[in-house]
């Protein structure tokens with residue numbers, strides 16, 4: 713939950729207000745898409761909500777924990793244990809297999825990954841047969857699904873996805889979006905996804921539209937056509 717969040721980059725003449733007093737909550741078990749023109753603050757909103765950036769004003773809570781009050785160690789632990797991230801770039805380690813990539817954050821946290829959990833995470837994204845493949849032996853959509861399995865391994869309360877389908881064709885995008893939708897419908901997880909694509913946003917229960925760091929639309933169960941029309945109007949007026 714973000715309350716009256718202001719986020720600023722730079723100082724003096726290069727100072728940019730990326731978020732200008734945004735208040736928004738994400739109900740658990742829902743899928744929210746965040747849209748808006750380039751530079752409107754979408755990624756900043758995601759980063760603040762996930763504790764990757766600290767706002768200059770306002771409060772951020774995750775499952776009742778006030779992030780502002782946490783030091784870096786506690787924040788890192790909360791991100792590791794409760795939050796999953798997926799980015800447009802898959803960020804897989806090329807020398808590791810799919811299974812090793814999925815297990816890597818657990819290893820980096822100094823724990824021993826459970827092979828059954830790793831196999832289950834890969835199976836959940838339809839890649840049970842690809843566990844031993846390296847990223848170069850996988851398609852873009854498969855690599856993104858490995859990144860999703862990695863994000864899901866610890867069953868995070870919230871999955872934040874920043875343009876997860878930005879580098880994928882529409883058929884492959886749909887596979888990734890179906891998985892995100894399934895997380896919400898089947899497992900009751902919470903998904904917050906930044907996207908430029910109205911088709912992708914059409915998978916969400918709710919669509920937030922930002923402009924100039926402010927929340928300008930909050931739509932429920934909007935169709936891809938409706939979303940496309942509203943974002944086109946906004947782009948035209950920018």
Ligand SMILES: Nc1ncnc2c1ncn2[C@@H]1O[C@H](COP(=O)(O)OP(=O)(O)OP(=O)(O)O)[C@@H](O)[C@H]1O
Pocket residue numbers: 721722728729730748749750751752753754755756757
């Ligand atoms: N690290 C940074 N340093 C300086 N300015 C930044 C930084 N990150 C973002 N900004 C600025 O903050 C504003 C919001 O950026 P943000 O990345 O949140 O927008 P966005 O809506 O995600 O854009 P896009 O769709 O192009 O990815 C922009 O004006 C951007 O130039």
